[in-house]
Amino acid sequence: MCAKIAVIGAGFAGMSAATALASQGHDVTIYEKHDQAGGRARIFKEKGFTFDMGPSWYWMPDVFEEYFNRFGDDINAHLNLVRLAPSYRVFFEKDHVDVPADFEELCAWFESKEKGAAQKLREFMSESGEKYQIGMSKFVHKPSHSIMEFAEWQTLKDATRLHLFTPFSKYIRKYFSDPQLLQLLEFPILFLGAKPEKTPALYSLMNYADLKLGTWYPMGGMHEIVVAMQKLAERKGVHFEFNACVKTFGFDNENITSLLTDKGKFECEFVVGAADYHHMDQTLLPEKFRSYTKAYWESRTMSPSSLLFYLGVEGKVDNLLHHNLFFDEPFGPHADDIYDTPKWPEKPLFYVCCPSKTDNSVAPENCENIFLLMPVAPGISEKPETREHYFNIMMDRLEARTGEKIRDRIVFKRSYAHKEFIQDYSAFKGNAYGLANTLKQTAFLKPKMKSKKVNNLFFAGQLTTPGPGVPPSLISGQVAADEVNKLAHKAVTSHTTY
Ligand SMILES: Cc1cc2nc3c(=O)[nH]c(=O)nc-3n(C[C@H](O)[C@H](O)[C@H](O)COP(=O)(O)OP(=O)(O)OC[C@H]3O[C@@H](n4cnc5c(N)ncnc54)[C@H](O)[C@@H]3O)c2cc1C
Incomplete structure (x- = not known):
């Protein structure tokens, strides 16, 4: 056959x-x-830099492992994976946190923000972990041709534990109220899909993936x-x-x-x-x-598009980690600009990836490989000056928070947004990550x-x-x-x- x-x-x-x-x-x-x-x-290579064009977060290592196992291979024979510790840095309005890879250290940070939050995080993670296990073993491998695939009794019982009908935003507020803790937990939802009010609490499994299974990186990119x-x-x-x-x-x-x-x-x-x-x-x-x-x-509802900049920078930038989230502005207005009244945001959140912090092979000696990502509503048009406008907003904040002049040291710069997503992938409304x-x-x-x-x-x-x-x-x-x-x-x- x-x-x-x-x-x-x-x-x-x-x-x-x-x-x-x-x-x-x-x-x-x-x-x-x-x-x-x-x-x-x-990828593309330019002036000695190697740029990954899209994904940069290696999450859910079990899925990659199982993939290679399915074909009789060991992933470690293919990839040199390192776990990042700290996992990433979050810049808030006035301070920043380096999110610890160690769960007990993370609990201690939660407790420092809100009394009783360490214990609540343990409970939250236990529920998210359960969602992850049920989701991965019972749901994601189904072709989903019909609702009947989910109709067996045990699956229905499991579905109620997945909190399919509870909004993510409401669910996490049962546990926490500190704004920084909420931002940290809402970020995987906002960056990849929809507003936390519209996302089922099921997706708190992403928090388990983030904070328990960890952020990894395959050396080389x-x-x-x-x-x-x-x-x-x-x-x-x-x-x-x-x-x-x-x-x-x-x-x-x-x-x-x-x-x-x-x-x-x-x-x-x-x-x-x-x-x-x-x-x-x-x-x-x-x-x-x-x-x-x-x-x-x-x-x-499409997921966001993104405005991206790939930058080659001469010299080092000290106050950055491999992954850096700029949450120094409130989530709400930017999320509204993506999902409710699609337009270019006034005060965007953004993400800065600097893989050369972990991996010398992606930049020439004594240089940094920097990637800026700003989520944007799909299906909106840009003016000739739009990209530079946002480049300057992001660079101003990046330079202010790192305390370093970076702009004058840029030796390579390329931007990418809706137009390129459409040209390269025929992406509907220039979406970056699908539905x-x-x-x-x-x-x-x-x-x-x-x-x-x-x-x-x-x-x-x-x-x-x-x-x-x-x-x-x-x-x-x-x-x-x-x-x-x-x-x-x-x-x-x-x-x-x-
Ligand atoms: C900027 C960015 C950052 C991201 N960050 C992360 C992250 O950190 N972690 C994560 O897990 N995910 C991330 N994602 C999402 C992830 O990259 C995607 O979900 C995933 O790569 C999609 O894979 P795919 O095979 O479905 O589609 P694609 O990767 O789009 O593959 C589709 C392929 O089809 C080809 N094609 C299109 N039309 C035709 C045609 N007519 N004929 C022949 N070939 C065609 C395209 O060239 C392409 O190679 C990110 C995505 C983007 C864009």
Whole structure:
């Protein structure tokens, strides 16, 4: 039983789907628009600096470990992982905290902010840990074709413990009231998805991932994960076709029979679409084969886009850690500007990554590799002066808080925002991280993994289940692959062609 399978996109989801399918015996080719794998986690090199273009937080190490284990490999044979300690720095309005990697030290800091908060943190973490275990073992690996997958009694009982219907913001306020503690706990939600009022308390599992499982870093940069995954995929027999942008498909009734790319036509029996779902649904497929309407997509809550700056800086910047969050302005107004009345923010929060603090290989000697990220509403336009305006806002605050002149030492600078997300990934409204994790967009309420109109087409990646982020994308690819594999078996045993 060997089917000819085409995967669109060599991001985490595409590579994970392709590797799973190849290891199940199929003949798999990935068609990728760019000249390298990684998707949003590509790299570029300039003037001796190596910039990771997207993800920089290595969270949920268990998901990466399980991924390599699934194919008989040990992740440590591929990646030199270090746990960052402290995990990251948060600049508040007047002071800052270096978030300790050690949980007891973290409890002590919580207690220093609010009497009784250490014990409450232990209780909160125990609940979040339970959510993480239930979520990872019972929910995220389901294809979520239908609500019935969640209908067995134990799963329903588990669902009530997940606090699916309690807003995250309300849930954490049952435990804590100090503004700094609340900001620290709300940050993973705000940066990756939606407002804490709109996010189910289930996602406090992200706090467990952050504060218990820790922040890790693969030496060489996040792209090393991509390199390792590509090597593993090739070893399993996956063929990569780079610079092959898929334009449309050839059909036989409701089945795709070929991909038309700018490198030519390629035949296939199954397709896993692991590029942005909206792009494949609304652009690559003819109207009669689309699963969703334009109005459906317009009504989705997308995760934020981002304004990014990649900076090469001569000399060192002392008062920064590897990860630095600038929470020196209140969350509320910036969140409103992203989600409620989408516009460029007045007083943005932002994030500064400086991987050269951990890793000499990403910058020339005595230099810093700096990446600025400011979350912005998707779907808004910019003026010619917009980027520089925000660059100056971020640099003013960065220089003030580090007490160092940085601007005059910049030897390389590149910006990236909506326009580039659209050009590079055909990202709907220039989104950076797919769909927001709101209650109405969780599990079987997300765009479906299996096409509603085309028999042999499946979707994977950050716009379908389980959601945005590198670990969910890795899982998404594997779940989609297992669904394709089942169908391929069925086709052989019932002698059907797809
Ligand atoms: C700035 C930024 C920071 C982030 N930070 C983090 C973080 O710290 N931690 C974390 O876990 N996650 C983070 N994320 C999210 C994470 O990067 C994504 O969720 C994940 O990489 C998505 O993987 P994917 O495979 O679904 O999609 P993608 O990475 O977008 O891959 C899709 C691939 O499809 C290709 N493609 C598109 N159209 C076509 C076509 N027509 N034909 C052929 N190929 C096509 C694209 O070129 C791309 O390679 C971040 C994302 C961004 C943008």
